[in-house]
Amino acid sequence: xxxxxxxxxxxxxxxxxxxxxxxxxxxxxxxxxxxxxxxxxxxxxxxxxxxxxxxxxxxxxxxxxxxxxxxxxxxxxxxxxxxxxxxxxxxxxxxxxxxxxxxxxxxxxxxxxxxxxxxxxxxxxxxxxxxxxxxxxxxxxxxxxxxxxxxxxxxxxxxxxxxxxxxxxxxxxxxxxxxxxxxxxxxxxxxxxxxxxxxxxxxxxxxxxxxxxxxxxxxxxxxxxxxxxxxxxxxxxxxxxxxxxxxxxxxxxxxxxxxxxxxxxxxxxxxxxxxxxxxxxxxxxxxxxxxxxxxxxxxxxxxxxxxxxxxxxxxxxxxxxxxxxxxxxxxxxxxxxxxxxxxxxxxxxxxxxxxxxxxxxxxxxxxx
Amino acid sequence: xxxxxxxxxxxxxxxxxxxxxxxxxxxxxxxxxxxxxxxxxxxxxxxxxxxxxxxxxxxxxxxxxxxxxxxxxxxxxxxxxxxxxxxxxxxxxxxxxxxxxxxxxxxxxxxxxxxxxxxxxxxxxxxxxxxxxxxxxxxxxxxxxxxxxxxxxxxxxxxxxxxxxxxxxxxxxxxxxxxxxxxxxxxxxxxxxxxxxxxxxxxxxxxxxxxxxxxxxxxxxxxxxxxxxxxxxxxxxxxxxxxxxxxxxxxxxxxxxxxxxxxxxxxxxxxxxxxxxxxxxxxxxxxxxxxxxxxxxxxxxxxxxxx
Amino acid sequence: xxxxxxxxxxxxxxxxxxxxxxxxxxxxxxxxxxxxxxxxxxxxxxxxxxxxxxxxxxxxxxxxxxxxxxxxxxxxxxxxxxxxxxxxxxxxxxxxxxxxxxxxxxxxxxxxxxxxxxxxxxxxxxxxxxxxxxxxxxxxxxxxxxxxxxxxxxxxxxxxxxxxxxxxxxxxxxxxxxxxxxxxxxxxxxxxxxxxxxxxxxxxxxxxxxxxxxxxxxxxxxxxxxxxxxxxxxxxxxxxxxxxx
Numbered sequence: 010x011x012x013x014x015x016x017x018x019x020x021x022x023x024x025x026x027x028x029x030x031x032x033x034x035x036x037x038x039x040x041x042x043x044x045x046x047x048x049x050x051x052x053x054x055x056x057x058x059x060x061x062x063x064x065x066x067x068x069x070x071x072x073x074x075x076x077x078x079x080x081x082x083x084x085x086x087x088x089x090x091x092x093x094x095x096x097x098x099x100x101x102x103x104x105x106x107x108x109x110x111x112x113x114x115x116x117x118x119x120x121x122x123x124x125x126x127x128x129x130x131x132x133x134x135x136x137x138x139x140x141x142x143x144x145x146x147x148x149x150x151x152x153x154x155x156x157x158x159x160x161x162x163x164x165x166x167x168x169x170x171x172x173x174x175x176x177x178x179x180x181x182x183x184x185x186x187x188x189x190x191x192x193x194x195x196x197x198x199x200x201x202x203x204x205x206x207x208x209x210x211x212x213x214x215x216x217x218x219x220x221x222x223x224x225x226x227x228x229x230x231x232x233x234x235x236x237x238x239x240x241x242x243x244x245x246x247x248x249x250x251x252x253x254x255x256x257x258x259x260x261x262x263x264x265x266x267x268x269x270x271x272x273x274x275x276x277x278x279x280x281x282x283x284x285x286x287x288x289x290x291x292x293x294x295x296x297x298x299x300x301x302x303x304x305x306x307x308x309x310x311x312x313x314x315x316x317x318x319x320x321x322x323x324x325x326x327x328x329x330x331x332x333x334x335x336x337x338x339x340x341x342x343x344x345x346x347x348x349x350x351x352x353x354x355x356x357x358x359x360x361x362x363x364x365x366x367x368x369x370x371x372x373x374x375x376x377x
Numbered sequence: 378x379x380x381x382x383x384x385x386x387x388x389x390x391x392x393x394x395x396x397x398x399x400x401x402x403x404x405x406x407x408x409x410x411x412x413x414x415x416x417x418x419x420x421x422x423x424x425x426x427x428x429x430x431x432x433x434x435x436x437x438x439x440x441x442x443x444x445x446x447x448x449x450x451x452x453x454x455x456x457x458x459x460x461x462x463x464x465x466x467x468x469x470x471x472x473x474x475x476x477x478x479x480x481x482x483x484x485x486x487x488x489x490x491x492x493x494x495x496x497x498x499x500x501x502x503x504x505x506x507x508x509x510x511x512x513x514x515x516x517x518x519x520x521x522x523x524x525x526x527x528x529x530x531x532x533x534x535x536x537x538x539x540x541x542x543x544x545x546x547x548x549x550x551x552x553x554x555x556x557x558x559x560x561x562x563x564x565x566x567x568x569x570x571x572x573x574x575x576x577x578x579x580x581x582x583x584x585x586x587x588x589x590x591x592x593x594x595x596x597x598x599x600x601x602x603x604x605x606x607x608x609x610x611x612x613x614x615x616x617x618x619x620x621x622x623x624x625x626x627x628x629x630x631x632x633x634x635x636x637x638x639x640x641x642x643x644x645x646x647x648x649x650x651x652x653x654x655x656x657x658x659x660x661x662x663x664x665x666x667x668x669x670x671x672x673x674x675x676x677x678x679x680x681x682x683x684x
Numbered sequence: 685x686x687x688x689x690x691x692x693x694x695x696x697x698x699x700x701x702x703x704x705x706x707x708x709x710x711x712x713x714x715x716x717x718x719x720x721x722x723x724x725x726x727x728x729x730x731x732x733x734x735x736x737x738x739x740x741x742x743x744x745x746x747x748x749x750x751x752x753x754x755x756x757x758x759x760x761x762x763x764x765x766x767x768x769x770x771x772x773x774x775x776x777x778x779x780x781x782x783x784x785x786x787x788x789x790x791x792x793x794x795x796x797x798x799x800x801x802x803x804x805x806x807x808x809x810x811x812x813x814x815x816x817x818x819x820x821x822x823x824x825x826x827x828x829x830x831x832x833x834x835x836x837x838x839x840x841x842x843x844x845x846x847x848x849x850x851x852x853x854x855x856x857x858x859x860x861x862x863x864x865x866x867x868x869x870x871x872x873x874x875x876x877x878x879x880x881x882x883x884x885x886x887x888x889x890x891x892x893x894x895x896x897x898x899x900x901x902x903x904x905x906x907x908x909x910x911x912x913x914x915x916x917x918x919x920x921x922x923x924x925x926x927x928x929x
Contacts, residue, residue: 011481011484012481015477015481016478016481016482019467019470019474019478022469022470022474023470210465210467210468211461211464211465212465212467214429214431214459214465215459215460215479215524215525216482217431218430218454218457219483219528220451220454220482220484221482375431375450376431376432416822416823416849416850416851417822418822513723513724514723514724540849541723541848542723543922544722544918544919544922545722545918545922545923546723548919569848569849585821611903615863615884616863632853632856633856633859635883635884635914636902674852674880677851677852678852678856681852681853
């Protein structure tokens with residue numbers, strides 16, 4: 010035990026003294042969250058919206074106030090002709106416009122249905138879709154509020170695409186993804202590289218020629234990275250709660266337990282790579298190409314798995330990040346308990362067990 | 378009991394393409410300082426790795442501290458100290474941390490066995506807070522030796538401990554080995570420097586994977602088959618002396634050796650005057666010639682070229 | 685005798701640390717100059733400046749007639765360099781290595797072919813031309829690598845511990861190559877840890893803590909220090925060293 014602790018202490022010294030790597034380790038999740046959260050997201054904020062209110066009645070005013078209240082739009086009122094609206098779009102002054110017809114309130118009250126026209130600049134289709142979705146949601150929200158007040162149901166049905174994302178926040182999709190990515194990077198790559206480095210520098214030779222069990226070398230290598238990864242999990246969660254306003258709906262303890270499970274999966278993967286390689290470059294390449302790329306491609310966080318060819322869909326099942334992504338999404342966003350994710354957890358356990366057995370089988374007590 | 382017994386070891390790499398060790402057998406006695414002497418590629422490191430249980434031999438057997446290197450590797454790993462050829466400590470840990478780490482790994486502490494390393498450690502102790510990566514070659518060597526010694530090994534394996542170390546540090550290092558041996562540790566050491574061989578109790582001269590001969594340094598140099606002459610002159614350059622010797626029909630071997638040319642002759646009765654006479658006839662005047670006691674290097678050259 | 689290397693108070697500082705301190709010496713054409721010193725004495729730093737790889741902090745030096753501050757590119761064209769660590773590309777064949785380095789030094793195809801044949805002939809490596817360098821014994825690699833370093837007929841060759849770990853027989857063959865090159869007028873600037881090799885040099889300098897503490901022929905140095913061997917001269921000087929590398 011004393012030996013084990015000495016080893017872990019040494020491992021921490023390696024990590025802490027390598028300032029550059031340390032910076033990357035702890036800076037990476039922050040940077041990734043911020044990049045995904047603010048730069049790469051297709052979420053839109055403070056977009057200029059043109060309101061063309063031909064109705065000028067109670068209902069239109071209420072709806073406009075509601076649009077104004079949302080953080081996504083900055084309202085510019087106008088009573089322009091259709092020709093001038095076109096011009097505003099062409100000049101790029103606005104990306105989206107809402108046109109209220111004359112007698113908007115009347116139609117609502119008497120016919121139980123009315124229409125607003127949404128115009129969007131579709132030269133940027135993604136933004137256009139997002140904006141019209143947002144507007145649609147606001148309109149729908151407005152309807153249901155009125156329905157409760159009036160008791161007379163409106164005859165408008167809107168297809169809701171953001172079932173678990175009522176606030177329309179883009180962060181939901183990428184926070185679990187970034188978590189999977191960061192843990193993968195830290196655990197797989199760092200563990201693999203740090204073990205292989207001992208092979209490269211020759212210290213592994215001395216360690217092998219010592220009573221210290223070779224297996225313990227590897228376990229004690231994994232401990233610091235387990236702790237470092239937990240710190241990363243915490244920092245990602247803090248960022249997502251306080252910077253991105255995304256609360257954790259489900260149990261935090263369950264989330265941590267599942268994170269630890271996934272970290273262990275990644276560590277065994279790192280150990281597996283280190284057992285099979287003998288140079289830091291190769292270990293790094295395999296970690297990046299063999300582990301990180303599939304994580305990005307097949308976890309479902311960037312590209313929907315449903316749209317992939319069947320063969321790739323089947324392949325995605327052996328990518329641990331896919332299961333972790335589902336688990337985190339379920340806990341954080343849907344607020345599910347263990348009952349809803351036990352299957353995914355079991356699959357992760359099995360993958361871990363498999364990797365562990367294979368690495369142990371191929372672990373060498375000698376050189377080459 | 379002999380701490381190291383090696384019996385007909387063979388080792389090849391790359392599916393038998395490269396022969397690293399060829400039918401090597403030797404034994405090392407208790408408290409002996411035994412040297413494997415040979416150039417890079419002679420197979421020294423492979424032998425070290427087989428004996429420290431890091432490599433499996435293709436054939437042959439070996440015992441270290443009474444245990445077989447294949448079946449008894451756990452026991453051997455508890456009982457030996459090993460210093461690999463390249464610097465193998467953690468460059469980002471300090472001297473003290475490296476030593477403490479290896480002490481703990483071997484289930485001991487610096488305090489417990491301080492007496493073993495005191496002589497060596499005292500020289501680097503003033504820098505104990507310095508990271509190992511920032512040490513000079515000589516200091517790294519001393520630290521590595523301390524780390525290999527801290528658990529009081531029965532057998533110490535030192536693979537080329539002085540390669541790349543300057544002559545002053547080399548000398549100090551060998552003085553330390555002498556003291557260790559008198560402290561009761563069996564030491565197997567390898568080196569490409571022939572001049573260090575004379576500091577061992579017994580040596581094996583190695584070339585291309587096999588041992589050419591094993592004996593004490595004195596016996597090895599004493600059994601040089603011919604009278605060996607050292608020739609020097611201030612008038613002529615070394616190449617011209619060597620050139621003249623090459624053309625002498627009685628020359629058996631000739632080569633530069635520091636400021637002298639060393640030469641042996643097929644005619645054992647040839648006297649120094651005969652040789653001076655010949656050199657004079659070749660225009661190399663004022664040459665001095667002495668019958669000398671051969672060195673290990675002379676013997677190595679003789680053995681390596683006799684085939 | 686024409687000097688091909690002259691230095692005047694050549695100094696290199698790294699912050700407060702004076703790696704080489706006021707080196708003043710000259711090396712003549714065709715001379716074999718031994719550059720000795722303990723680890724950390726400043727040999728490598730000095731060599732780098734002389735090769736035009738690093739700029740001096742102060743002092744002057746001319747190499748093959750070119751200034752180390754302004755004409756580093758000209759210097760590189762006129763020198764050859766070989767070290768124990770970097771010799772040749774292990775995963776290329778003997779022939780490929782020679783062709784590659786010939787190309788690097790700006791030889792045309794005809795020159796490369798001629799030099800190549802001559803070199804292989806001199807080393808007696810006719811049967812090895814197609815073999816990977818990795819498969820050659822160390823001694824051959826070093827001989828080959830020296831021959832490649834002088835392929836472009838440089839005025840000066842810098843050799844950084846060229847014979848480390850090489851067996852005594854091959855070491856002497858290596859020195860034969862050095863003598864041949866010197867006889868052709870190439871200046872040899874060599875560092876070594878083998879003291880017997882110091883004896884093969886025309887003159888040697890011994891550096892201690894960044895300064896040249898002794899510079900003369902091996903014979904004169906031994907007389908000056910009342911020593912039997914160069915080993916002892918070196919030991920007397922280097923023992924005083926205060927710093928390591």
